[in-house]
Each structure stands twice: as C-alpha cells, then as structure tokens.
Amino acid sequence: MDAISQLQEKVNTIATIAFTTIGTLQRDAPPVRISPNYPESGSGPAPAAAPNPNPTPTPTPTPIADSDADFAKQPKLMSAELVKAAKQFDALVAALPLSEGGEEAQLKRIAQLEAENDAVGQQLEKQLEAADQRRGLRK
Numbered sequence: 001m002d003a004i005s006q007l008q009e010k011v012n013t014i015a016t017i018a019f020t021t022i023g024t025l026q027r028d029a030p031p032v033r034i035s036p037n038y039p040e041s042g043s044g045p046a047p048a049a050a051p052n053p054n055p056t057p058t059p060t061p062t063p064i065a066d067s068d069a070d071f072a073k074q075p076k077l078m079s080a081e082l083v084k085a086a087k088q089f090d091a092l093v094a095a096l097p098l099s100e101g102g103e104e105a106q107l108k109r110i111a112q113l114e115a116e117n118d119a120v121g122q123q124l125e126k127q128l129e130a131a132d133q134r135r136g137l138r139k
Contacts, residue, residue: 003096010089017085021078028071 001009099106 003092007089007092010085010092014082014085014089017078017082021075021082024074024078028074
C-alpha cells in the first residue's frame with residue numbers, strides 16, 4: 001500500500017475512533033445537572049396520557065453487568081486508542097520523503113517527467129503504426 005493510502009486509512013481510523021468515543025459517551029454518560037438554577041427536565045406537571053386500549057405488561061429491563069465500573073474505564077481506553085492512532089499517523093507523515101528544492105524544483109521535475117512521457121508515447125505510437133502496417137501486408 002502506498003504512503004498516501006496508508007495516511008488516508010489512518011485518518012479514517014482516527015475519525016471512526018473519535019465518532020465512536022463521542023457516541024459512546026453520549027449514550028452511556030450519566031446525566032449531569034447544568035446549573036442549580038436550571039430546571040430539571042420533567043420537573044413540571046406531566047401531561048395526562050391517553051389510556052392505552054390494549055395494555056400489555058411491560059418487560060422489566062435486565063440490569064447490565066457492565067455498569068459504572070466499565071463505563072469509567074471506557075473513556076480511558078478509547079482515548080488511549082485515539083492517541084495510539086494519532087501517533088501512528090504522525091509516524092507515517094514523518095516517513096514521507098521531504099520535497100527537495102521547493103516548488104520550483106518540483107515543477108521542473110514534473111516538466112521533465114512529462115517530456116519523458118511524451119517521448120515514450122511517440123515511440124509507442126510509431127510501434128503501433130508499424131504493427132498496423134505489418135498486419136495490413138499480411139491480409
């Protein structure tokens with residue numbers, strides 16, 4: 001895999017870890033009161049609910065074994081995973097070759113490569129014409 005593909009893969013990994021971490025925290029974090037002056041949600045009078053014509057017993061939720069102890073560990077594990085991925089990304093960036101001579105040298109090299117490409121293209125074109133002529137003679 002080339003360096004750019006590796007970098008893109010690592011960026012995708014970092015984004016996935018970040019989104020998973022944020023989603024997990026949003027899902028599992030206990031609610032925290034913003035301010036003592038801010039009213040609790042649902043603290044006002046509850047609107048009267050319409051009676052259910054087909055009452056069914058509500059199942060009792062089973063307690064989750066990974067409660068507070070595992071939740072306390074999750075942010076640390078996820079942040080360690082994120083830091084590890086970021087360090088791997090930094091290592092990939094550090095392994096990239098440095099551009100030599102700046103922008104002008106790069107433009108000169110691009111022009112040189114384009115000239116080589118044109119020369120090879122012309123040679124290929126001549127070979128194709130010669131092959132077509134040989135095919136034409138054989139028919």
